[in-house]
Amino acid sequence: MTWRPRLAEGTAPVLVVLLLLLVGLAIVGPAYDEPSGYLALLKRAAPLVVLAIGQYFVIVSGGFDLSVGALVTAGVVIAARLINGSESATVWVILLVLGFGVLVGLVNGLVTTKLLVPSFIVTLGMLLVLDGAIFLWTGGAPRGALSAGFRMFGRGAVDVPVLGKVPWSVLILLAVLAAAVLFMRGGTGRALVAAGDNEAAVRLSGGRVDRLRLLAFVLSGLLAAIAAILLGGFASVSAQVGDGLEFRAITAVVLGGVLLGGGRGSVVAAAAGALSLEALFTLLNLLGVSGALESAVQGVIIIAAVAYASLGSGVRLRLWPKQRNPVRPAQPESS
Amino acid sequence: MTSGIATNVRLKGISKSFLGVPVLQGVDLELRGGEVHALMGENGAGKSTLLKVLAGVHRPDGGTIEVDGAEVSFAGPTDAQRAGIAIIHQEFTLLPHRSVAENVYLGREPVRGVQVDRRRMVADTRELLDWLGEDGIDPTDAVSSLSVAQRQVVEIVKALSTDARVLGMDEPTAALADHEVELLYDLVRRLRERGIAILYVSHRMREVFDLSDRITVLKDGRFVTCAPTGELTSEDLVRHMVGRDLGEYYPDRAAPDDLGPVRLALRGAGNDRVRELDIEVRAGEIVGLAGLQGSGRSAVARAVFGVEPFTRGVVEVDGVAQRVTRPRTAVRLGIALVTEDRKGDGLALRQSVRDNTLLVRRAALRGARSRAKSDVKALLDMVTVVARGEHQEVRFLSGGNQQKVVLAKWLAVEPKVLVVDEPTRGIDVGAKRAVHELLRDLARRGVAVLMISSELPELIGMSDRILVMHDGAPAGELPAGASEEAVMALATGHRAGEAA
Numbered sequence: 082m083t084w085r086p087r088l089a090e091g092t093a094p095v096l097v098v099l100l101l102l103l104v105g106l107a108i109v110g111p112a113y114d115e116p117s118g119y120l121a122l123l124k125r126a127a128p129l130v131v132l133a134i135g136q137y138f139v140i141v142s143g144g145f146d147l148s149v150g151a152l153v154t155a156g157v158v159i160a161a162r163l164i165n166g167s168e169s170a171t172v173w174v175i176l177l178v179l180g181f182g183v184l185v186g187l188v189n190g191l192v193t194t195k196l197l198v199p200s201f202i203v204t205l206g207m208l209l210v211l212d213g214a215i216f217l218w219t220g221g222a223p224r225g226a227l228s229a230g231f232r233m234f235g236r237g238a239v240d241v242p243v244l245g246k247v248p249w250s251v252l253i254l255l256a257v258l259a260a261a262v263l264f265m266r267g268g269t270g271r272a273l274v275a276a277g278d279n280e281a282a283v284r285l286s287g288g289r290v291d292r293l294r295l296l297a298f299v300l301s302g303l304l305a306a307i308a309a310i311l312l313g314g315f316a317s318v319s320a321q322v323g324d325g326l327e328f329r330a331i332t333a334v335v336l337g338g339v340l341l342g343g344g345r346g347s348v349v350a351a352a353a354g355a356l357s358l359e360a361l362f363t364l365l366n367l368l369g370v371s372g373a374l375e376s377a378v379q380g381v382i383i384i385a386a387v388a389y390a391s392l393g394s395g396v397r398l399r400l401w402p403k404q405r406n407p408v409r410p411a412q413p414e415s416s
Numbered sequence: 417m418t419s420g421i422a423t424n425v426r427l428k429g430i431s432k433s434f435l436g437v438p439v440l441q442g443v444d445l446e447l448r449g450g451e452v453h454a455l456m457g458e459n460g461a462g463k464s465t466l467l468k469v470l471a472g473v474h475r476p477d478g479g480t481i482e483v484d485g486a487e488v489s490f491a492g493p494t495d496a497q498r499a500g501i502a503i504i505h506q507e508f509t510l511l512p513h514r515s516v517a518e519n520v521y522l523g524r525e526p527v528r529g530v531q532v533d534r535r536r537m538v539a540d541t542r543e544l545l546d547w548l549g550e551d552g553i554d555p556t557d558a559v560s561s562l563s564v565a566q567r568q569v570v571e572i573v574k575a576l577s578t579d580a581r582v583l584g585m586d587e588p589t590a591a592l593a594d595h596e597v598e599l600l601y602d603l604v605r606r607l608r609e610r611g612i613a614i615l616y617v618s619h620r621m622r623e624v625f626d627l628s629d630r631i632t633v634l635k636d637g638r639f640v641t642c643a644p645t646g647e648l649t650s651e652d653l654v655r656h657m658v659g660r661d662l663g664e665y666y667p668d669r670a671a672p673d674d675l676g677p678v679r680l681a682l683r684g685a686g687n688d689r690v691r692e693l694d695i696e697v698r699a700g701e702i703v704g705l706a707g708l709q710g711s712g713r714s715a716v717a718r719a720v721f722g723v724e725p726f727t728r729g730v731v732e733v734d735g736v737a738q739r740v741t742r743p744r745t746a747v748r749l750g751i752a753l754v755t756e757d758r759k760g761d762g763l764a765l766r767q768s769v770r771d772n773t774l775l776v777r778r779a780a781l782r783g784a785r786s787r788a789k790s791d792v793k794a795l796l797d798m799v800t801v802v803a804r805g806e807h808q809e810v811r812f813l814s815g816g817n818q819q820k821v822v823l824a825k826w827l828a829v830e831p832k833v834l835v836v837d838e839p840t841r842g843i844d845v846g847a848k849r850a851v852h853e854l855l856r857d858l859a860r861r862g863v864a865v866l867m868i869s870s871e872l873p874e875l876i877g878m879s880d881r882i883l884v885m886h887d888g889a890p891a892g893e894l895p896a897g898a899s900e901e902a903v904m905a906l907a908t909g910h911r912a913g914e915a916a
Contacts, residue, residue, distance in 0.1 A: 268779075269778070271771050271774070271778055272778050272779045274764075274771075275764040275767050275771060275772075275775055275779070278764040278766045279760075279763065279764040282761050282763055282775070283764065283775065283779055284761075285721070285723070285753065285761050285762070286743075286747070286775045286776040286779045286780060287743050287744040287746070287747030287748065287776055287779055288744070288775070288779025288780060289779075344764065344766045344767070345766045
């Protein structure tokens with residue numbers, strides 16, 4: 082039997098896009114002649130990729146998590162305030178930030194599943210609550226400073242045999258991705274996608290749909306906290322550090338061919354979507370396109386990706402909308 | 417406003433196929449103003465399709481429709497409406513938070529200048545209500561404050577407001593409580609007195625005899641007979657509705673010593689949809705659960721499986737009383753349910769054959785057993801699924817293969833009790849046979865099977881015993897190989913009616 086690579090449906094296009102972007106970078110940017118350039122790109126992309134993986138869990142199970150951007154901000158601001166430059170506080174503050182992410186995810190998930198509020202609204206509310214709380218707490222100007230130990234995860238590097246110096250964030254990213262892939266291959270991961278596809282079928286198969294959904298939100302919260310730690314490494318501490326990241330993560334997931342509303346898409350593709358997005362912004366930057374256009378570009382991408390997904394529901398790349406069959410079978414004209 | 421002239425409609429030689437499957441073949445039907453015409457037949461006889469042809473929803477492949485002697489052709493429901501034909505559907509189409517008058521004139525509100533002429537809307541609605549003699553309903557009442565029977569009146573008023581002279585009513589009593597049925601009878605009789613032609617679709621024997629002037633019977637999409645109600649007995653009707661050959665092949669039934677201990681027992685079980693259920697299903701036995709739509713067959717299945725649990729009585733699995741309040745509990749007790757809606761709640765259509773096959777195992781019994789690849793293959797071989805591979809999405813499979821995947825998903829957890837609801841609906845003959853053999857094979861291995869089916873030949877051919885439901889309660893039990901007439905008599909409440 083021959084081995085053929087088997088891609089989840091909708092995965093192929095994003096890989097093509099990513100490849101084209103990387104080729105583009107190699108042509109345009111002199112820094113991308115060497116592996117170190119790509120490693121730097123990967124390092125920059127790490128927080129977004131981690132966020133996109135978290136967002137993937139929620140979207141593929143049929144929801145949205147709009148709170149992750151505010152959660153990243155909260156993570157960075159809380160860490161800066163509590164560490165306040167003190168190296169000895171680093172470890173427990175990191176644990177606290179992770180715990181906070183889990184807690185926010187738990188609240189999102191419980192309100193969504195138990196109070197039956199659509200996740201779009203729950204997490205939008207959470208975004209506003211977190212934003213407001215950060216503002217109240219900091220007065221708009223966060224105080225404190227992160228320790229070098231904290232920042233190491235985002236900006237530091239470690240010697241790896243053969244590869245040389247590899248950024249910590251890239252290693253963390255790979256670990257998260259590997260764990261996500263293993264999780265999605267397991268029974269719980271498959272049940273999560275199935276719940277996004279057909280909740281009733283999972284429930285009538287004895288599954289606990291609420292728990293699966295809750296788990297997705299908790300994972301999203303936890304990964305947002307990890308993204309905050311990575312981002313804290315190279316971003317400055319501000320009350321705007323996570324602004325708009327939720328939409329960027331959703332764009333990345335959608336670009337990865339994951340179906341909004343759930344039920345289809347792979348986590349690798351979502352991660353590739355995030356990487357593509359980062360590569361695209363880098364490329365635009367190199368081409369001298371104003372950074373102000375970033376959000377406009379992102380808007381176009383999200384609409385185009387969803388339109389592509391709804392028009393061409395097959396694997397084939399369609400350049401024109403598929404012929405829509407009339408719902409009813411053809412009927413002979415009666416005289 | 418409604419005029420006083422009676423309208424007659426004549427359908428001649430109506431044929432209709434869907435995707436090559438003939439549903440109606442040369443059916444005749446004549447409706448006269450001031451007459452209640454009952455349309456009877458088993459599930460799948462073509463009643464609803466005929467009603468939809470009359471309503472202009474389906475265009476017939478052959479045959480003619482005449483309204484008052486002139487041949488017409490309906491391109492859509494609006495044309496039928498214009499010809500004075502309206503259908504009252506089982507599911508009401510009213511907006512609950514709007515008033516009666518607003519609902520009646522929804523989408524065609526009378527206007528005065530640019531504004532909706534509310535006063536005229538209310539006045540016209542009131543006039544129609546008065547004309548019907550329904551003074552209990554005010555045009556300004558919100559629909560949500562009305563009873564189900566009153567909502568039905570609003571539906572009818574809505575139809576009359578379009579000058580309908582011909583009303584098709586599809587199972588109008590299905591949604592009504594017992595005391596409301598009499599109100600509906602009154603209403604139908606008043607409509608008849610006022611010259612409306614009524615096509616009354618029902619499979620409830622008593623209603624048809626109480627209300628109708630003439631009866632047309634369909635069977636398997638064909639016209640069987642049309643006769644004045646007074647000239648027919650209920651025995652005649654049952655014979656006309658069934659009476660076909662049992663020419664199909666079914667696997668051998670269980671021999672008496674194949675039967676093991678009682679695996680599933682219901683003792684006095686009931687909830688708000690079904691009652692007084694005393695059912696025992698033994699290992700090795702297939703028990704058929706017959707009944708018309710709405711008789712509570714599926715409600716029994718859903719209750720056993722914990723979807724809408726029993727609130728009274730006892731459920732025993734292998735002799736131990738159990739409280740089954742949700743599907744997860746049922747699955748863990750070894751109860752499986754193949755639902756009647758394969759695509760709606762049986763399969764996750766975008767997932768692969770493999771993922772669906774393992775769905776129960778993963779969702780309900782996490783980490784319980786091996787996840788060996790050979791396992792899935794063995795299961796799929798056992799149910800003889802034909803797919804491009806384990807990784808094909810199930811939505812691309814035929815109905816028959818999809819149903820086999822549903823069965824495989826349950827076989828993966830080796831259930832003790834298997835409840836199947838319409839296991840062969842919408843699948844081809846070959847797959848049907850495979851499903852039948854599989855069910856019998858499972859029974860031989862000691863599974864207790866409870867089978868629900870609207871297809872009487874299938875139910876009779878497969879079952880070792882048949883329980884017949886009527887109106888939410890058991891109407892009787894019949895031995896293997898009982899006649900279709902016997903089943904139908906119990907299902908339509910015919911025998912029960914005689915005894916009363």
